[in-house]
Amino acid sequence: MERNKLSDLLQTDKKNLLNIYSTAGYPAIDDTSNIILNAMNSGVDMMEIGIPFSDPLADGPVIQQSSQKALNNGMTLELLFEQLNEIKNKVNIPLLLMGYYNSILNYGTEEFCKKCQMVGISGLIIPDLPLEVFQSEYEDVFKKYQLHNILLITPQTTDDRVKKIDNASTAFIYAVSSASTTGTKTGISDSTAFLEKLSQMHLKHPVLTGFNINNRDAYLQACKYTRGAIIGSAFIKAISNNVKLADGINIFLSSIIQASK
Amino acid sequence: MNFKISESGYYGEFGGSYIPELLLPNIEELKSAFKRIVESTSFQRDFSKLLKEYVGRPTPLYYARRLSAHYNTNIYLKREDLCHTGAHKINNTIGQILLAQEMNKKRIIAETGAGQHGVATATVCALMGLKCIVYMGEVDMERQAPNVKRMQMLGAEVRAVHSGTKTLKDATNEAIRDWINHPEETYYLIGSVVGPHPYPHIVSIFQSVIGDEIKKQLQQSPDYILACVGGGSNAIGAFYPFLDDETVKLIGVEAAGLGLQSGKTAATLTLGSTGVLHGSKSKLIQTEDGQVVEPYSISAGLDYPGVGPVHAFLDQCGRVEYKNATDEEALIAAGLLTRLEGIIPALESAHAFAALEKINPLADENIVVNLSGRGDKDMETYQQKLKF
Numbered sequence: 001m002e003r004n005k006l007s008d009l010l011q012t013d014k015k016n017l018l019n020i021y022s023t024a025g026y027p028a029i030d031d032t033s034n035i036i037l038n039a040m041n042s043g044v045d046m047m048e049i050g051i052p053f054s055d056p057l058a059d060g061p062v063i064q065q066s067s068q069k070a071l072n073n074g075m076t077l078e079l080l081f082e083q084l085n086e087i088k089n090k091v092n093i094p095l096l097l098m099g100y101y102n103s104i105l106n107y108g109t110e111e112f113c114k115k116c117q118m119v120g121i122s123g124l125i126i127p128d129l130p131l132e133v134f135q136s137e138y139e140d141v142f143k144k145y146q147l148h149n150i151l152l153i154t155p156q157t158t159d160d161r162v163k164k165i166d167n168a169s170t171a172f173i174y175a176v177s178s179a180s181t182t183g184t185k186t187g188i189s190d191s192t193a194f195l196e197k198l199s200q201m202h203l204k205h206p207v208l209t210g211f212n213i214n215n216r217d218a219y220l221q222a223c224k225y226t227r228g229a230i231i232g233s234a235f236i237k238a239i240s241n242n243v244k245l246a247d248g249i250n251i252f253l254s255s256i257i258q259a260s261k
Numbered sequence: 262m263n264f265k266i267s268e269s270g271y272y273g274e275f276g277g278s279y280i281p282e283l284l285l286p287n288i289e290e291l292k293s294a295f296k297r298i299v300e301s302t303s304f305q306r307d308f309s310k311l312l313k314e315y316v317g318r319p320t321p322l323y324y325a326r327r328l329s330a331h332y333n334t335n336i337y338l339k340r341e342d343l344c345h346t347g348a349h350k351i352n353n354t355i356g357q358i359l360l361a362q363e364m365n366k367k368r369i370i371a372e373t374g375a376g377q378h379g380v381a382t383a384t385v386c387a388l389m390g391l392k393c394i395v396y397m398g399e400v401d402m403e404r405q406a407p408n409v410k411r412m413q414m415l416g417a418e419v420r421a422v423h424s425g426t427k428t429l430k431d432a433t434n435e436a437i438r439d440w441i442n443h444p445e446e447t448y449y450l451i452g453s454v455v456g457p458h459p460y461p462h463i464v465s466i467f468q469s470v471i472g473d474e475i476k477k478q479l480q481q482s483p484d485y486i487l488a489c490v491g492g493g494s495n496a497i498g499a500f501y502p503f504l505d506d507e508t509v510k511l512i513g514v515e516a517a518g519l520g521l522q523s524g525k526t527a528a529t530l531t532l533g534s535t536g537v538l539h540g541s542k543s544k545l546i547q548t549e550d551g552q553v554v555e556p557y558s559i560s561a562g563l564d565y566p567g568v569g570p571v572h573a574f575l576d577q578c579g580r581v582e583y584k585n586a587t588d589e590e591a592l593i594a595a596g597l598l599t600r601l602e603g604i605i606p607a608l609e610s611a612h613a614f615a616a617l618e619k620i621n622p623l624a625d626e627n628i629v630v631n632l633s634g635r636g637d638k639d640m641e642t643y644q645q646k647l648k649f
């Protein structure tokens with residue numbers, strides 16, 4: 001079993017885990033380090049950094065635009081590794097990378113995993129890398145570099161497959177709140193039956209809920225049934241509007257966290 | 262050599278199904294429906310009947326006398342331009358709409374570049390009384406305006422795509438996103454041998470009627486078959502029954518745009534490297550950082566940065582030779598065909614004709630050129646570029 005900051009966090013009894021997604025190189029090319037440190041100091045439990053890609057299939061307009069802007073800024077995967085390396089010793093929360101498979105394939109999978117470990121990444125979310133391909137081609141190299149593979153499930157995923165994914169997981173399971181691209185719907189009130197079902201399935205691994213969590217209510221709803229929530233599009237919007245990045249981050253995060261922690 | 266797809270959906274190392282978990286149930290449903298349907302005699306009967314009576318198949322294999330004399334060889338044209346709606350695309354949409362009906366789907370979505378696949382989809386949706394939404398890049402809506410009007414008259418909703426390069430690649434992204442957002446009621450009717458498994462296989466099978474007819478009509482193996490390659494559906498359709506017959510030289514022609522070195526090209530197999538786009542592993546024109554490069558071609562149907570995985574495989578194992586033709590070469594070839602044979606080809610198909618300049622056939626050899634579509638949609642471009 002891969003031991004790192006992520007598995008350590010999940011082994012605590014901390015609830016209401018807040019995972020914030022941010023696209024690397026957005027809004028400006030060198031903002032990512034500040035965003036991570038700021039969010040960490042505001043009480044975020046873990047962060048998911050998106051590798052910008054030209055064709056982000058699973059993403060709605062907000063994250064698509066942030067990706068495009070980051071690419072226009074000149075962001076690259078190599079630069080992201082450099083930036084992460086510089087703040088490595090200051091970061092004490094788990095960091096995940098979220099990216100499309102082409103970015104990794106093109107970088108070279110082993111080289112990519114090695115770099116991830118070097119810069120302190122705990123896990124990877126690769127939405128278009130199917131479980132079966134992961135198991136036959138990548139499981140060993142992920143293990144070698146102590147990286148957790150975070151797999152997704154959706155309301156359409158059959159119970160058998162949820163169990164299969166639970167068995168193949170090593171950290172947490174990412175429950176996609178509804179059949180949609182990221183940030184396409186508002187809120188998760190339609191998803192409670194699905195989340196409730198998951199909470200009763202006695203899964204081996206904790207579940208975090210993501211997609212369409214847009215405010216404190218949705219965050220708390222997710223936390224009612226699962227170990228925590230992942231916020232992406234709403235955070236990206238919050239840091240898009242503000243002149244001062246730190247203010248944008250702090251205002252948004254305090255609206256989510258308030259006194260719940 | 263085995264050219265068939267593997268059980269898990271690969272041609273050699275290419276293909277597969279690189280899709281978000283969100284689409285897995287859809288893909289599984291599609292796989293099992295396709296398996297059921299291709300083996301059923303009622304499907305085979307309906308499919309053949311519609312191809313014959315509605316599409317107008319078999320399309321002629323026409324001996325092009327004056328073009329043959331020009332190149333001092335024997336050139337036959339496979340007249341896919343005479344299919345109902347004006348291109349080979351409808352062979353596939355007829356097959357897939359029957360599949361959608363079998364799956365009881367009421368909402369059909371599609372992507373389109375040149376608009377030919379969009380028109381062919383809108384057509385079969387009108388025929389079957391199904392709702393149709395076609396995603397089309399803003400740039401393509403301008404350069405293929407007549408096809409936009411046709412789709413609208415047929416009752417389809419054409420949704421303009423403003424993201425990315427506003428061409429076929431982005432239209433495909435939007436169609437896949439739509440599918441993710443409406444997974445249960447929607448059938449995604451893909452237009453070429455691209456996308457996640459089993460689409461490349463399904464489209465190959467439905468398009469292979471082209472090659473099957475060539476085989477019957479010519480009554481002997483041709484020495485060459487030439488076809489243009491965007492995603493690669495008309496090409497694989499023509500090649501398919503000849504893959505095992507190594508005496509037939511198969512030549513796919515990609516769009517070189519302004520030239521291979523110009524940075525404005527869509528010659529994926531010549532310039533691309535292994536990558537994953539739109540759910541399958543194939544060749545891809547990409548930057549060092551793995552970003553998909555904006556392709557370019559004068560022809561909207563070839564303006565795509567990827568290529569079907571079966572072509573990546575046939576290229577790698579050398580069974581098919583892939584050449585390319587620039588915008589200018591395609592325009593010249595279109596002019597030549599028009600004046601020698603009285604046939605105005607689609608700009609896509611013109612690329613296949615341009616390759617006649619790049620092979621050296623003997624006087625007694627037989628060449629089949631797959632004339633994938635007619636040129637009506639391209640009149641504005643022809644008029645501007647050929648200045649008449």
Ligand SMILES: Cc1ncc(COP(=O)(O)O)c(C=O)c1O
Pocket residue numbers: 348349350374375376377378452453454489490491492493494495496561562563607609610633634635
């Ligand atoms: C007439 C014609 N030929 C060829 C193509 C390219 O597609 P494919 O390579 O799948 O045959 C298109 C696509 O729009 C087309 O309209």
